Amino acid sequence: xxxxxxxxxxxxxxxxxxxxxxxxxxxxxxxxxxxxxxxxxxxxxxxxxxxxxxxxxxxxxxxxxxxxxxxxxxxxxxxxxxxxxxxxxxxxxxxxxxxxxxxxxxxxxxxxxxxxxxxxxxxxxxxxxxxxxxxxxxxxxxxxxxxxxxxxxxxxxxxxxxxxxxxxxxxxxxxxxxxx
Numbered sequence: 001x002x003x004x005x006x007x008x009x010x011x012x013x014x015x016x017x018x019x020x021x022x023x024x025x026x027x028x029x030x031x032x033x034x035x036x037x038x039x040x041x042x043x044x045x046x047x048x049x050x051x052x053x054x055x056x057x058x059x060x061x062x063x064x065x066x067x068x069x070x071x072x073x074x075x076x077x078x079x080x081x082x083x084x085x086x087x088x089x090x091x092x093x094x095x096x097x098x099x100x101x102x103x104x105x106x107x108x109x110x111x112x113x114x115x116x117x118x119x120x121x122x123x124x125x126x127x128x129x130x131x132x133x134x135x136x137x138x139x140x141x142x143x144x145x146x147x148x149x150x151x152x153x154x155x156x157x158x159x160x161x162x163x164x165x166x167x168x169x170x171x172x173x174x175x176x177x178x179x180x
Contacts (some may be wrong), residue, residue, distance in 0.1 A: 050158035050166035054133070057156045058170045061131040064120055065152070068092050068109045069174035074148050080139040082153070086115035088137050090152075094177060113137040118154065133157055135167070142173075150174045 015023070069075070072092035080088040090111040095104040108123040111130070118134050121127035136155035143149050155169040 054156040054168040057131045064130045069176050071096050071107050072176050074176050077139050082138045088113040
């Protein structure tokens with residue numbers, strides 16, 4: 001009976017302390033490696049999303065401004081030098097034909113940067129954001145009449161919990177129409 005009991009006790013033996021420590025160390029090493037991979041993937045995803053959002057904000061501004069500059073004379077630009085604090089205002093005006101009788105009407109658009117957003121306002125209507133998270137904005141007129149170009153530089157900065165995730169700067173050139 002004692003022999004059976006001893007055999008049963010030996011077969012029920014657990015892990016030794018050394019085996020348990022080695023297994024825990026290997027498990028901890030594997031888990032820290034997996035955590036590192038997950039965190040790197042998460043950061044890469046956040047950066048990719050921020051890049052897409054920043055590019056979208058710049059494209060939104062470019063899409064709206066391209067037509068506005070094409071319809072306008074050389075704009076009036078105020079407080080838009082490279083390191084000027086907000087606000088920065090670009091006022092565009094020109095003529096456009098909007099009815100069947102080919103009667104031209106005055107076209108006026110204002111772009112205003114308030115330090116965070118670039119807003120577009122068409123003659124007296126409500127202003128709308130055309131770009132958000134804009135951390136820097138500058139504009140100037142380059143060249144001599146009649147070959148003047150408006151150069152606009154904007155920086156879109158995407159943040160997460162006050163930490164900069166991604167920042168993109170784009171310089172755009174617009175050719176105002178030389179109205180007769």
